[in-house]
Amino acid sequence: MAANKRTFIVFLGPPGSGKGTQAKILEKKLGLPQVATGDLFRYNLKNKTELGLLAKQYMDAGELVPDEVTIRMVEERLARDDCARGAILDGFPRNLHQAAVLDEMLAPYGGVTVTPFFVVDDDVVVARISGRRICRNCGAVYHVAFNPPKQDNICDVCGGELYQRDDDRPETVKNRLYVYYRQTGPLIGYYFARGLLERIDASKSVDEVTRMLEATLAKYGVA
Ligand code: AP5
Numbered sequence: 001m002a003a004n005k006r007t008f009i010v011f012l013g014p015p016g017s018g019k020g021t022q023a024k025i026l027e028k029k030l031g032l033p034q035v036a037t038g039d040l041f042r043y044n045l046k047n048k049t050e051l052g053l054l055a056k057q058y059m060d061a062g063e064l065v066p067d068e069v070t071i072r073m074v075e076e077r078l079a080r081d082d083c084a085r086g087a088i089l090d091g092f093p094r095n096l097h098q099a100a101v102l103d104e105m106l107a108p109y110g111g112v113t114v115t116p117f118f119v120v121d122d123d124v125v126v127a128r129i130s131g132r133r134i135c136r137n138c139g140a141v142y143h144v145a146f147n148p149p150k151q152d153n154i155c156d157v158c159g160g161e162l163y164q165r166d167d168d169r170p171e172t173v174k175n176r177l178y179v180y181y182r183q184t185g186p187l188i189g190y191y192f193a194r195g196l197l198e199r200i201d202a203s204k205s206v207d208e209v210t211r212m213l214e215a216t217l218a219k220y221g222v223a
Pocket of ligand 1: 017021037038059062063098128129132204207
């Protein structure tokens with residue numbers, strides 16, 4: 001066993017399956033930071049960095065941002081102090097190359113701890129994505145029907161304005177799902193073969209999914 005063991009939870013699942021929603025809940029409960037590559041790209045875009053402007057072209061098309069820049073960004077993020085006990089990886093890895101690189105990165109810390117796989121039908125995913133709204137200021141996630149804010153278009157947490165992501169347009173969502181099946185799908189077998197894959201019924205309510213995740217994580221000593 002690695003002397004410097006850390007906890008790295010890899011959330012796997014299609015766009016809109018609820019990974020971000022659950023990562024934000026568990027980050028508070030477990031004291032492990034959410035490392036979400038999509039959020040990191042959006043942060044860079046908001047700040048008009050070179051990385052953000054590059055990523056935008058790919059995100060708007062529903063394609064993956066090139067591995068080279070994505071991997072460098074994750075390496076830098078995981079090297080920060082708040083990851084000293086581990087992290088919840090939300091949206092990384094997304095193809096077999098990223099998974100192999102992550103294994104190398106995490107080898108000194110005992111590798112990936114567990115991979116909860118969010119299982120949900122495509123029609124549910126499309127309904128969730130089409131109604132998603134996000135706070136421009138703090139990033140809190142809502143749904144117009146399933147998790148509405150108390151006041152229309154205003155964030156309950158910070159009072160910020162809510163917006164719809166550019167890549168949540170129907171034509172882009174279709175390609176995101178296609179890219180998910182083609183490039184991220186093989187990771188199901190990759191983590192299954194390593195004995196790390198745990199299927200979670202993500203069609204249930206937010207609270208039920210959280211309970212299932214907590215029960216699963218407890219089996220791996222994460223609590
Ligand atoms: P990213 O931001 O990671 O998007 P995603 O994986 O497509 O996932 P989403 O954020 O759409 O969904 P989610 O599963 O987090 O669902 P959420 O909790 O919000 O990536 C965006 C883009 O960045 C990619 O297309 C790519 O271009 C690029 N990128 C990112 N990572 C990359 C990588 N590693 N390599 C290369 N490129 C990368 O929930 C969705 C909605 O449902 C919300 O409205 C929520 O309120 C609602 N909801 C959640 N749970 C429930 C529930 N149980 N019941 C009812 N409603 C629910």
